Amino acid sequence: MRLERGKTIFLLIIALFFELFFPVVSFSQEVPIGTQYQYKVVIDPGHPSENGEGCTSHGLKECEINWKVSILTKQILDQDQKIQVILTKGTEKEYLTNKDRAVIANKNGAHLFLRLHCDYGNGSNSGYTIYYPDAKGKKGDFSGPSDEVIKMSRIGANRVHSGMKKILEGLLKDNGIKTDRETLIGKRQGALTGSIYCETPVVTIEMVFLSNTHDANFLKTDDGIKKMASAIAEGVKNFLISSSKGN
Numbered sequence: 001m002r003l004e005r006g007k008t009i010f011l012l013i014i015a016l017f018f019e020l021f022f023p024v025v026s027f028s029q030e031v032p033i034g035t036q037y038q039y040k041v042v043i044d045p046g047h048p049s050e051n052g053e054g055c056t057s058h059g060l061k062e063c064e065i066n067w068k069v070s071i072l073t074k075q076i077l078d079q080d081q082k083i084q085v086i087l088t089k090g091t092e093k094e095y096l097t098n099k100d101r102a103v104i105a106n107k108n109g110a111h112l113f114l115r116l117h118c119d120y121g122n123g124s125n126s127g128y129t130i131y132y133p134d135a136k137g138k139k140g141d142f143s144g145p146s147d148e149v150i151k152m153s154r155i156g157a158n159r160v161h162s163g164m165k166k167i168l169e170g171l172l173k174d175n176g177i178k179t180d181r182e183t184l185i186g187k188r189q190g191a192l193t194g195s196i197y198c199e200t201p202v203v204t205i206e207m208v209f210l211s212n213t214h215d216a217n218f219l220k221t222d223d224g225i226k227k228m229a230s231a232i233a234e235g236v237k238n239f240l241i242s243s244s245k246g247n
């Protein structure tokens with residue numbers, strides 16, 4: 001009896017060690033019988049929202065770029081039969097609050113909620129940046145996301161980043177991974193609104209700085225839009241596929 005208990009404790013310690021150092025995504029959502037999908041990704045083309053239509057620069061509109069890249073990313077991921085992609089909006093100009101967008105991800109039981117945006121800075125800021133919530137934020141009395149969502153979002157941000165890097169290396173500046181609190185709104189609230197209401201792993205991609213000439217020229221061409229969509233699709237696959245290997 002004592003020996004059995006010792007063995008159980010030993011196994012628990014081993015399991016804890018692996019969980020701490022090799023975190024594995026545990027997808028609680030069951031795949032409905034009869035569907036071939038294993039994973040659900042909700043892609044959110046940012047804007048129009050309570051934060052307006054987004055930035056405009058170098059003749060480009062953020063709302064339009066977010067929409068174009070989202071559609072193409074969906075098309076690329078749709079080729080993988082294991083992945084179902086759901087967009088938060090049906091048309092480019094459809095208005096949704098950032099909370100509405102998170103609720104769509106929650107209702108669909110997304111394995112990953114991906115929010116696409118473009119940044120605006122002074123002309124010298126350039127490149128792509130990945131954001132995730134690393135702490136709970138507050139909107140009124142509501143506080144979120146949960147510790148589990150924070151943990152999974154951190155893993156998501158890392159894997160999406162390394163996937164994107166493979167495609168965008170040498171094309172756009174890589175600003176790496178940052179936390180929601182490093183954004184203007186996240187700094188005030190503790191996390192971005194779209195993350196606070198999230199019950200799923202959430203990653204926000206600021207694809208470029210539209211205010212930068214090089215970045216704007218990159219997304220002005222169909223080839224640039226295609227490269228960005230391929231990079232994001234690669235990031236999504238890198239998260240979903242490599243995460244499930246441990247399962």
Ligand SMILES: [Zn+2]
Nearest residue numbers: 046054117118
């Ligand atoms: Zn935006």
